[in-house]
Amino acid sequence: MGWILVTSAAVILFLQNYPLYIRSVPTENELKFHYMVHTSLDVVDEKISAMGKALVDQRELYLGLLYPTEDYKVYGYVTNSKVKFVMVVDSSNTALRDNEIRSMFRKLHNSYTDVMCNPFYTPGDRIQSRAFDGMVTSMMIQVC
Amino acid sequence: MEMLEDPETGKKQRKGRRCLSRAANIDKAGPPPSLPSSGAHHKSPEKEGGASPKHQWKREWAGSRLGAGGGACPAGPMRTRGGGRLLGREGRRMADAALFEFLHTEMVAELWAQDPDPGPGGQKMSLSVLEGMGFRVGQALGERLPRETLAFREELDVLKFLCKDVWAAVFQKQMDSLRTNHQGTYVLQDHSFPLLIRMASGLQYLEEAPKFLAFTCGLLRGTLSTLGIKSLVTASVAALPACKFQVVIQRS
Numbered sequence: 001m002g003w004i005l006v007t008s009a010a011v012i013l014f015l016q017n018y019p020l021y022i023r024s025v026p027t028e029n030e031l032k033f034h035y036m037v038h039t040s041l042d043v044v045d046e047k048i049s050a051m052g053k054a055l056v057d058q059r060e061l062y063l064g065l066l067y068p069t070e071d072y073k074v075y076g077y078v079t080n081s082k083v084k085f086v087m088v089v090d091s092s093n094t095a096l097r098d099n100e101i102r103s104m105f106r107k108l109h110n111s112y113t114d115v116m117c118n119p120f121y122t123p124g125d126r127i128q129s130r131a132f133d134g135m136v137t138s139m140m141i142q143v144c
Numbered sequence: 145m146e147m148l149e150d151p152e153t154g155k156k157q158r159k160g161r162r163c164l165s166r167a168a169n170i171d172k173a174g175p176p177p178s179l180p181s182s183g184a185h186h187k188s189p190e191k192e193g194g195a196s197p198k199h200q201w202k203r204e205w206a207g208s209r210l211g212a213g214g215g216a217c218p219a220g221p222m223r224t225r226g227g228g229r230l231l232g233r234e235g236r237r238m239a240d241a242a243l244f245e246f247l248h249t250e251m252v253a254e255l256w257a258q259d260p261d262p263g264p265g266g267q268k269m270s271l272s273v274l275e276g277m278g279f280r281v282g283q284a285l286g287e288r289l290p291r292e293t294l295a296f297r298e299e300l301d302v303l304k305f306l307c308k309d310v311w312a313a314v315f316q317k318q319m320d321s322l323r324t325n326h327q328g329t330y331v332l333q334d335h336s337f338p339l340l341i342r343m344a345s346g347l348q349y350l351e352e353a354p355k356f357l358a359f360t361c362g363l364l365r366g367t368l369s370t371l372g373i374k375s376l377v378t379a380s381v382a383a384l385p386a387c388k389f390q391v392v393i394q395r396s
Binding site: 051080082119 | 280283284286287288290291292293294295296370371372
């Protein structure tokens with residue numbers, strides 16, 4: 001449902017295929033990221049339905065590398081409430097390993113859970129929590 | 145705590161272990177405060193839907209009780225350290241349960257006390273306010289509780305999750321049975337619902353019972369909604385403290 005995109009450049013959070021939260025650093029290429037992310041949503045859906053048919057009990061929330069383009073790599077993550085997180089990372093950033101991406105997604109998920117529990121937040125709205133912003137900023141600073 | 149030296153062996157020992165029986169006060173919590181009588185007729189407990197002979201009711205799962213239920217006092221003395229913990233983990237869990245029960249009772253009492261309109265319209269408002277509160281809480285709960293893995297392949301999994309994990313987290317016990325007709329209707333049965341157990345054990349206060357179930361209905365509906373299922377949840381009581389929650393999935 002919701003989607004979050006985080007890139008070395010941007011973070012977008014999606015709910016039901018409309019964005020709940022978008023953040024990118026630097027801010028100029030946002031439109032390009034939107035486009036990339038919309039295409040990656042299809043890949044996310046594909047992966048979820050593929051997992052659904054698998055007989056394995058342990059289906060992970062972390063979806064892994066969705067697809068690599070020449071400049072960027074796109075990672076996905078989905079929660080039990082069907083909120084999709086999408087992260088777009090610069091390809092030149094080779095230092096980022098899989099478990100670092102996983103831990104970033106986990107932090108995002110925890111912060112999103114906190115946002116959900118906030119009584120001033122109505123589920124389905126765009127996320128305006130400063131705490132969430134701060135967490136995302138600190139994460140992106142680490143990456144860039 | 146002073147350290148005494150054992151004169152014979154020279155070993156030091158702590159002096160004076162204080163023993164506290166855990167949950168001593170919580171166990172003795174009396175019945176909830178009496179509610180202001182509204183004087184109007186409450187709706188009679190809702191009719192059980194889906195009991196028509198056409199549908200095959202299948203018993204999907206009969207859960208077993210988790211833990212000791214309210215009121216068991218674990219054996220063994222408790223040690224206190226200086227100004228430290230007075231209750232162990234067990235005691236803290238029971239304290240949480242008691243806090244929620246009291247808060248819930250006050251919520252219901254407060255909503256009813258303020259309602260000057262004795263007619264059925266006014267009560268419906270209060271019931272829907274309670275249900276709305278439960279809904280929002282359920283939404284947050286649905287986000288926080290599910291585990292690290294994508295556990296829900298189908299509706300039945302979600303309902304089982306409700307019966308086991310959500311019920312255990314909120315009421316420290318599991319739902320007693322889950323039935324379904326495989327056509328979108330589920331009946332969750334609880335033989336001793338914690339919010340009703342301290343009220344009566346039989347038919348007394350039967351008319352007052354529905355308002356104590358409204359919040360929980362909302363809770364179930366909210367959790368289902370976060371997990372992607374639109375539903376309608378109603379509750380019915382035949383004899384306290386057993387109650388049934390009926391979940392009807394709304395397919396658009």
